[in-house]
Amino acid sequence: MNDEADSAGRLDEPDGAGRLDEPDSALLLDEADSAGRLRRLQRVTDAALSRLRVEDLLDELLVRARALLQADTAAVMLLDATGTELHATAASGLEREVYQGIRVPLGVGFAGRVAAGGRPVVIGRVDGTNVYSPALRAEGIVSLLGVPMITGGRVIGVLYVGTRAPRRFSAPDVELLQLVADRIALATQARIQRLDQAAAHALQRSLLPSRPPEIAGLDLAVRYVPGARVGVGGDWYDVFELPSGCVGLAVGDVAGNGLRAAVVMGRIRSALRAYALETDDPADVLTRLDRKIQRFEPGAMATALYAVIPPGLDRVTVSNAGHLPPVYAEPGAAGSLTTVKPDLPLGAYPDAPRGTTQLPLPVGAGLVFYTDGLVERRDQLLSVGLGRLAGVVEIGRAESMCTTVMTAMLDDHVPHDDIAVLALRRTA
Missing domain, CATH: 3.30.450.40 (GAF domain)
Incomplete structure (x- = not known):
């Protein structure tokens, strides 16, 4: 029984009413x-x-x-x-x-x-x-x-x-x-x-605070710019204080763009905050987050860095889910890419093992977290963009660090992809 129109334009009705390519002129318009x-x-x-x-x-x-x-x-x-x-x-x-x-x-x-x-x-x-x-x-x-x-x-x-x-x-x-x-x-x-x-713009703006919270001993600044080519995507940053006295910092990038990516980003960001309340271990937080994505966000994938700074502010413990490494800098020295071991991205493979890396954070030192839109270019190797970024990071006020990085890396060009940047400096 066929009730579809074939490629020649013939229509057959399921009730056997007859061929419609030989219509009764009284029933059909000319x-x-x-x-x-x-x-x-x-x-x-x-x-x-x-x-x-x-x-x-x-x-x-x-x-x-x-x-x-x-x-x-x-x-x-x-x-x-x-x-x-x-x-x-x-x-x-x-x-x-x-x-x-x-x-x-x-x-x-x-x-x-x-x-x-x-x-x-x-x-x-x-x-x-x-x-x-x-x-x-x-x-x-x-x-x-x-x-x-x-x-x-x-x-x-x-x-x-x-x-x-x-x-x-x-x-x-x-x-x-x-x-x-x-x-x-x-x-x-x-x-x-x-x-x-x-809707994606509104959602992302509502989820990304215009200013990070005031945290004693830390100078913080952020930037977010939507890409001209893909529009709003799934890039995000976050900074929050935990009941233990630790400080959590996150930056990530959901694959894709538009409203779907922004919605998934919002869910991931909220879930990360919830898991961060339960443990101060960044690897444990990302493991739980990965399990949540595997279960409730099938097909979604994201890279993320989650870092925890203890109350003494003397170090940073980082877990890396397939994200680009942060840049570390001290007063009077050039910036350098950190050797934070990357694990698999979130959503890539069930039960992927995750580890942590500890970075020192002496008074005056700082870190820059970012998403790939800052360093990736279609006409150059990624390593070139990463090296260039490390070379322009200089310790100063966090706002100045963000401004310097954005100015130097964009060269007054409109970004093609989303960019999220989070800069921090230990002040005391």
Whole structure:
């Protein structure tokens, strides 16, 4: 039983209503009428795309799609971030799907098959075997036509229309609805990307304090700059005091960019703080954090440095999860890369062993922690960037150290990747 449209444009209905490439002219609109509807749709979408929010744009285009195809309902379902479920996003005449939060597994039911196959599907007669959403049956929908929403060769959702009376959808109907879906997909993807970018900025700014806490005996400063090429990503820094009197410092980088990376970063940062309350051993903290990521963030990966300074401030104990080594400097001496042994990144391999390295921190000495956006360049070896960074670090006020590092390493160029920097100096 085949209810999909084949590559030649033929549509077969599941209830055996017959071939739709030989339509009854009384039931189907002719080509001239389809062309006229398409011209009207072009004018509507051109105007709408320039001024409407994504929610308003979807509502407007769904109303127009219903009118153009003489349907009773129209709805958009978008794939979620996991790519395994469709969720009702907007509807006209079928609002209960949105209000009830209807979700459809990929490959299941009418909409699920459209998304899984990436091809149009027509259902001549709805029953309990060919649709998944109970809202469709509750609304008395009899016939359905659905098409995939595709951008960049990837299905991002499904647009479909339905009628309460039996309907044979023609090849021109399929073509017209596909054009509507293409326009909705382009507009939706562009707006979602902008919304995700704004949300990622807001989330990351809320998680990264503009100033580190005041801690007696330590001079601290931080910098964060989003990359122009990838936008906001998963870079973070953190400084906090612990009940034991120790000070915890962290810097890390979640693989990827955008809202997803920022969300994962927020979860990792919060979890690290929670584990830091339970133990002053940096390796133990990162081991627990890695276990959490393996269990609850499948597919996520991050590099991180977590350091603990005891109340006496005379040393720093560091555990390194695949991150770049900090730079150490003393008054009157050039900076140098520390020999902090890197273990595997977080999320890379279950039960990866983790160790610690102790670094001295005499009065006047300091450290610079950073993420790879500061030193990586597409046209040079990483070792060149690391050597250059070590050469520009000079002990002074932490704010001055950050300023010097950013100025020297960026050369007034816009960074292509996220950059997070944390500088500290022991003052007493």
